[in-house]
Amino acid sequence: GDSVTQMEGPVTLSEEAFLTINCTYTATGYPSLFWYVQYPGEGLQLLLKATKADDKGSNKGFEATYRKETTSFHLEKGSVQVSDSAVYFCGRGFLPAGGTSYGKLTFGQGTILTVHP
Amino acid sequence: DSGVTQTPKHLITATGQRVTLRCSPRSGDLSVYWYQQSLDQGLQFLIQYYNGEERAKGNILERFSAQQFPDLHSELNLSSLELGDSALYFCASSGPRGAADTQYFGPGTRLTVL
Numbered sequence: 001g002d003s004v005t006q007m008e009g010p011v012t013l014s015e016e017a018f019l020t021i022n023c024t025y026t027a028t029g030y031p032s033l034f035w036y037v038q039y040p041g042e043g044l045q046l047l048l049k050a051t052k053a054d055d056k057g058s059n060k061g062f063e064a065t066y067r068k069e070t071t072s073f074h075l076e077k078g079s080v081q082v083s084d085s086a087v088y089f090c091g092r093g094f095l096p097a098g099g100t101s102y103g104k105l106t107f108g109q110g111t112i113l114t115v116h117p
Numbered sequence: 118d119s120g121v122t123q124t125p126k127h128l129i130t131a132t133g134q135r136v137t138l139r140c141s142p143r144s145g146d147l148s149v150y151w152y153q154q155s156l157d158q159g160l161q162f163l164i165q166y167y168n169g170e171e172r173a174k175g176n177i178l179e180r181f182s183a184q185q186f187p188d189l190h191s192e193l194n195l196s197s198l199e200l201g202d203s204a205l206y207f208c209a210s211s212g213p214r215g216a217a218d219t220q221y222f223g224p225g226t227r228l229t230v231l
Contacts, residue, residue: 034219043119043207043222044160089160104173105150105209105220107160 002026006090006108013080013115021075021111023064023090031092033057033066033073034105038087047075047088080115087112120144121223123208129229135196138226142189142210148172149191150211150220151183155204166191198230 007022025031032051036044048057053068062077073090090108120143130136142149151163162175166185177183180198185191195202205225211218 036222043121043224044209045119045222046219049219104162104165104175105152106162109159 002028002031002092002104002106004090004092004106004108006088006111009110010112010114013113015082015115015117016079017115019075019077019080019084019113021088021090021113023073023075023108024071025073025090025092026071033064034091034093035062035064035073035075036089036091036107038089038110040086044089080113082115082117085113085115119221119223121208121210121221123206123223123226125226126224127227127229129231130198131231132198132200134198134230135194136198136228138193138195138206138208138228140191140193140208140210140223142191142208143221146210146212146221147189148211148218149185149189150209151177151191151193152207152209152222153204154207154225155201158204160207163193195228200230203228203230 003026005024034049035047037047038044048059050057050066053066056065064073064075087110089110091105093105122141124139147168150165154160163177164183165173169185180196183193205227207222207225209220209222211220
């Protein structure tokens with residue numbers, strides 16, 4: 001079935017360090033790929049997304065490229081800030097060929113990121 | 118603010134009881150999704166409604182049910198509650214393109230079963 005595997009956490013970095021959070025997915029159907037972020041006590045917010053192979057999603061300095069050949073969607077940021085401390089979820093949607101409106105999202109287990117000053 | 122509202126924010130109840138969680142989607146969104154977030158299971162998809170009809174089902178227990186009303190708000194009903202049902206329940210909404218559309222999440226309802 002559909003699954004998403006994320007890099008185990010927690011991840012602890014110093015401010016201005018480089019961040020990579022690995023994410024791989026099962027390649028059934030034609031998935032859209034997402035990164036969501038959850039700040040303490042809040043719901044999930046979309047960080048970025050990509051809907052087809054080789055697409056690059058980017059937002060707030062974060063980037064991820066949809067790699068069909070490696071079934072990966074790794075999240076990167078060149079210089080993290082304390083305010084980036086949160087839980088990051090990689091997710092894949094399921095869109096059957098020719099289908100619409102089916103919206104199940106499968107998420108990875110989440111990666112806790114802590115950034116120290 | 119995602120535009121998705123959920124009530125109540127917190128709910129504390131006892132085992133065996135029944136509760137109803139409510140969600141109002143963003144204006145214009147036809148799809149509503151329910152997710153459960155717990156420490157041991159992570160973030161799991163429960164069910165999706167599209168314009169009043171059930172569209173996709175995930176790991177939803179038979180003790181749980183949901184519906185979407187003509188005004189597009191949705192309710193998740195949890196009955197015969199067990200300790201293990203304690204979790205954060207999120208509602209999300211999206212436009213008509215399903216998984217190709219961004220899902221916007223509400224702030225969640227934290228359910229504690231004692």
